[in-house]
Amino acid sequence: MRRPLLALLICLSTLPFLPSAFAQELSKQPLSVYSARRHALADQLPSNGWVLLFAAEEPQLDFDAYRQDPDFYYLTGWNEPGAALLIAAPTEAKDDHPATPYREILFLPERYLRFELYTGVKMDANTPDVTAKTGVAEVAPLARFSEVVVKEVLNGYRNRVYRGLSQQDSPQAVTTMNALAVTLGMDKSPPFGDAHDQVMALRSRKDEGELALLKKAGDASMTAQRAMMKSVKPGVTERDVQGIIVWKLLQNGCERVSYAPIVGSGPNSTVLHYSANTRTMQSGDVVVVDAAGEFSMYASDITRTVPVSGHFTDRQREIYNIVLGAQRAAAEAFVAGKFIMGDPNHRKPSDPPSLDRVAYDYINAHGKDLHGQPLGKYFIHGLGHSVGIDVHDPIDYQKPLDKGMVFTIEPGIYIPEENLGVRIEDVFWVDKDGKLHDFIADLPHTPEDVEAAMKAK
Numbered sequence: 001m002r003r004p005l006l007a008l009l010i011c012l013s014t015l016p017f018l019p020s021a022f023a024q025e026l027s028k029q030p031l032s033v034y035s036a037r038r039h040a041l042a043d044q045l046p047s048n049g050w051v052l053l054f055a056a057e058e059p060q061l062d063f064d065a066y067r068q069d070p071d072f073y074y075l076t077g078w079n080e081p082g083a084a085l086l087i088a089a090p091t092e093a094k095d096d097h098p099a100t101p102y103r104e105i106l107f108l109p110e111r112y113l114r115f116e117l118y119t120g121v122k123m124d125a126n127t128p129d130v131t132a133k134t135g136v137a138e139v140a141p142l143a144r145f146s147e148v149v150v151k152e153v154l155n156g157y158r159n160r161v162y163r164g165l166s167q168q169d170s171p172q173a174v175t176t177m178n179a180l181a182v183t184l185g186m187d188k189s190p191p192f193g194d195a196h197d198q199v200m201a202l203r204s205r206k207d208e209g210e211l212a213l214l215k216k217a218g219d220a221s222m223t224a225q226r227a228m229m230k231s232v233k234p235g236v237t238e239r240d241v242q243g244i245i246v247w248k249l250l251q252n253g254c255e256r257v258s259y260a261p262i263v264g265s266g267p268n269s270t271v272l273h274y275s276a277n278t279r280t281m282q283s284g285d286v287v288v289v290d291a292a293g294e295f296s297m298y299a300s301d302i303t304r305t306v307p308v309s310g311h312f313t314d315r316q317r318e319i320y321n322i323v324l325g326a327q328r329a330a331a332e333a334f335v336a337g338k339f340i341m342g343d344p345n346h347r348k349p350s351d352p353p354s355l356d357r358v359a360y361d362y363i364n365a366h367g368k369d370l371h372g373q374p375l376g377k378y379f380i381h382g383l384g385h386s387v388g389i390d391v392h393d394p395i396d397y398q399k400p401l402d403k404g405m406v407f408t409i410e411p412g413i414y415i416p417e418e419n420l421g422v423r424i425e426d427v428f429w430v431d432k433d434g435k436l437h438d439f440i441a442d443l444p445h446t447p448e449d450v451e452a453a454m455k456a457k
Contacts, residue, residue, distance in 0.1 A: 026255075027216070027296040028077045029209040031135025037202060038075050038087055038104050038136075044198055045089040049163045050153060051195045054172040055083040058119070065256065070389040071167070071199045073297055078134065080122050082109040084142060084172075088153050097157045106136040107145050145176070146183050158184060165195035200394035204386065205404030210298065211429060214387070214406060216253065217300035218427055218439035221292035224248035225302055225443055228289050229453040232306050238263035238277035238287070245291045254293030258301060258391040261291035265308060269421030270414040272381055283309040286316055288412075288421050292391075299391040301408050302440055303425035310454050312447050316420060319413050320447050322366045322375065323422045326359040326411035330383060333358045336434030337402045344382030352400055356383040359411040369415060378415050384408040387427050403430050406439075 041051060056069040058081040068079050076085060084107040093099040111124045123130060125141045140148055154160045161180060166173035173192070181189045206214065224245045231244045242261045249257060264274040265287035281287055285308040292300035305320060307313075312320060333339070334355060342356025349357055360383075364376030386395035387406045401407060410425030426440035444453045 026077075026079060027213060029207075031077065033207070033209060034075060034077045035104075035135055039102070040202055041075065041198060042087050042089045042102055042104075044201065045087075045165075046163065047089060048091050048157070048160045049165070050086065050088040050160070051198065052164060052166045052173065052176065053085045053195060054167060054170050055081055055085075057081055057172075067256070068297070069167075070297075071196060071203075074199060074203055074389060076106065076134070076136065078106070080108075082142070083107060084145060084176075085136075086145075086149065086153065091157075091160075094157075097155065100155065103138065103153065104136055105138040105140055105148065106134055107140050107142040107148075109142045146179055149180065150183050154184075161186075161190045164190070165193040165198060167196065168192070168194045196394065200396070203388060203393060204395045205402075206388060206406050206429065207404075210388065211406070213296050213298040214300065214427070214429070215439055217258075217293060217295035217298050218302075220249055220252035220254050220295055221258075221300040221302050222440060222443045223252050224291065224293065225289065225304055226453060226456075228291070229304070229306055229444070229450065230456065232281065232287055232289075232308055232454065233310075234281060234283040234308055237280050238265055238268070241281075241287070241289065242277045242291070245289070249293035252293075254295050255297075256294050258292045258294045258299035262288065262303075263291070264288045264421065267416070267419045269305070270416045270419065271421075272412075272414065281308045284313070285309075286312070286420060286422065288423050290423065290425065294391075297389050299387055299389070299393075300427055300439070301387055301391050301410075301425060302427070302443065303410060303412075303423045304443065304450065305422045305424065306450050306454060311451055315418070316422075317447050318367060319375075319415070319420060319422050320424075322363055323411050323413055323424050324445060324447075325366060326362040326379075327409050327424050327426070329362040330355040330359045330409050330411070331428065331436055331438070334401070334430075334436045336430050336436075337400050340400055341382065341384055341397050341407065346376065346379065354383075355401075355409065359383050359409075363411065363413060370417065375413055375415075378413045379411060380414055381412065384410055384425075401430065403432055403434055405430050 053072050055072045086105045088103040090102045091100045108124045125139050130139045177189045227244050227248045231241055241263045260275040262275050263277045265279055265281040266285040268274045269286050269288040286305050288305050290303040292302045340352050340354050342354025346360040363379050364374045367375050384407050386393040406429045408425050408427055412423035414421040426438050429437050444450045
């Protein structure tokens with residue numbers, strides 16, 4: 001039975017000081033990088049436009065680890081809860097209202113010293129050198145938010161409140177807009193646009209620092225996948241394998257898994273999002289292992305399919321090679337700025353062309369099911385997705401994949417009547433010259449290399 005947070009704090013009150021569970025040490029980029037992102041966001045805004053973002057709230061102490069809101073982290077590198085960020089575009093002089101410069105303000109909650117006995121020391125607006133430590137030009141107490149916004153940002157220009165963007169799924173944003181309405185004497189809360197759409201345009205292209213973190217996430221995840229390959233044997237449970245993967249991810253610098261690990265053997269290999277991981281693996285099975293980690297807030301996403309007995313049967317090898325061929329066909333077809341990811345339902349060729357369709361056509365042209373029918377209908381999901389701070393990072397899938405973007409290519413075939421599922425997934429990135437690179441190139445790809453990796457000591 002879960003105890004309320006207050007009861008837990010009372011219970012812990014006699015324990016010695018505990019290190020911070022929330023302000024984790026992450027491999028952040030220089031503060032100037034986050035500053036440049038904030039200015040780039042402001043440049044996208046119209047005159048008088050402003051953006052308000054809230055940090056993720058502190059979780060129940062004994063339930064979940066803290067993870068910062070992705071947009072908030074992208075713009076600040078800040079990894080403590082309860083903060084708010086205001087970015088205001090410069091305004092032009094109009095009527096009686098003078099021109100105003102660009103502003104950025106990080107609002108920090110007041111420190112709660114009693115609570116810090118259990119969560120570790122945090123920062124507030126009174127922390128010495130707080131602007132230098134945060135990299136934000138202005139830092140103010142969260143308690144002054146309404147005063148600052150109304151008197152300094154809106155500055156009598158009441159209509160500016162309608163130029164605001166925030167997180168539409170955030171209770172804090174809704175509450176704040178309601179409070180502003182009351183402060184301004186308005187009869188209802190002003191509508192506000194979705195800041196997520198604006199930040200997405202920036203997050204879709206990764207800079208060099210982000211690519212370095214994504215590589216570290218990929219390297220740690222490949223180490224975990226290699227450990228998986230050595231551990232898979234008849235009589236081992238799917239959960240045993242999951243435990244080895246999680247251990248290796250944490251051992252190699254990841255703070256968490258990127259998503260719930262999938263270890264699906266036999267009939268479970270044909271279930272796309274299977275994650276119970278309760279079955280005992282048997283000789284003759286294949287096992288689909290979709291598992292990767294998150295390094296300093298940046299995710300990886302890897303899937304490999306291995307034979308439980310250490311050797312693929314002829315049929316398993318045939319299906320595996322078709323999936324591998326589809327992945328290679330999509331990667332080889334890629335041209336930066338020309339291909340979209342595509343239609344996950346594989347309905348028809350598209351304009352612009354899609355990588356999804358390339359993979360689907362390859363699968364449909366190679367091999368048959370037990371009834372002599374093409375295998376395309378067993379490719380039941382889309383070919384890939386963007387990767388970054390989120391394992392499914394935001395991106396406009398209607399636009400072509402281009403330079404600086406990072407995404408998976410993950411074809412699969414799932415045939416329930418054969419208890420046979422195969423998926424191969426790597427994370428790719430597009431360099432400044434438009435060339436496609438594979439972060440996961442060093443992990444075994446061919447069936448022969450997978451079998452060899454399972455025997456390696």
